[in-house]
Amino acid sequence: MEQAIAPTTTTPRRGEFQHANSVAGSIVSSLEQQPFAVEIEEDFPSGWRVHLKFRESRAAGLFEFAALVDVPVTRAETTFGVHLDAVARVETIEVRGSALVSQARAAELEGLPAPLPTPDASPAAQPVPLGASVLAQVPAITPVVPAGEEPPPDDEDGDDDAPRCVRCGCTEDAACEGGCSWVPNRQLIDLCSSCATSDEIAAMAHTLAGSEAVGGGR
Structure with missing residues (x-):
């Protein structure tokens, strides 16, 4: 006598599915804001x-x-918003x-105060590297004393505040x-046009024609 073998697959219970479908239809029809999908x-x-x-x-249909x-209605914070x-x-x-939904939308639906705006997380402006700055492109004015010569003498009148060229030592009264004339520069250093x-002249902000004359013969 052969033994009956039970089927290994399950046949959907049609009546129970129809009941679930009926319950879903009854709920959805009662909602003003309806779902976009019913599974x-x-x-x-x-x-x-x-x-x-x-x-x-x-x-709002969920509520x-x-x-x-x-x-x-329960809530759970996620990476993508509020579930x-x-x-x-x-x-x-x-x-x-x-x-x-978003944090703001969740607060609105739950009747809570709107969340405070998130601080701007954009990175702070990075400092400009010294070599890339505008000032780095302007040649520095440095004193130059020809070999075998003494540094420019002090002002004969003893006036240490008098403008004096950093290279040749000329002044307003001794051009x-x-x-010669003063050459304006970003370092605000006294430098005459002869030196x-x-x-250096090409890098200056002003032209020699607009600079102040030095001495009576300049």
């Missing part, structure tokens, strides 16, 4: 389940559902509603032979 699936331990999914713009079945959820059992069918190089 009905079978969970063997607990039977058929219904999942109502709401978009952020219609998340309508929660009020309809008299259950609370709102409500679960109830309606006529033996587990019905769940969910929505993923270079043939005349300045062509590169």
Whole structure:
């Protein structure tokens, strides 16, 4: 006598699915803000389940559902926003509603104060490297004393505040032979046109024509 072998596959219980579908339809038709998707699936331990999914713009429908079945809406903070959820059992069918919304939208739906704006997390402006700054492109004015010569003498009148060229030592009252003029520069160093190089003159902010004459012969 052959022994009957039980089928290894499960045939969906049509009547139970229709009942779950009926429960889902009844709930959705009662909501003003309806879900964008309704999923009905079978969970063997607990039977058929219904999942109502709401978009952020219609998340108020989730709270309508929660009020309809008299259950609370729970929240969970996630990387992508606030996950709102409500679960109830309606006529033996587990019905769940969910929505993923922003912090501000969650506060609005829950009747809470709007969250404070997040501080700007943009990185602070980085300092400009010294070699890339505008000032780094201007040649520095340095004193130059020709080999075998003494440094420029002090002012004969003893006036240490009198402008004096850092290279030749000429002053307002004792200009270079043939005349010279002050060369304005970013370092604000006293330098006459006779001592300045062509590169230093080209880098100045003003032209020699606009600079102040030094001495009567300049």
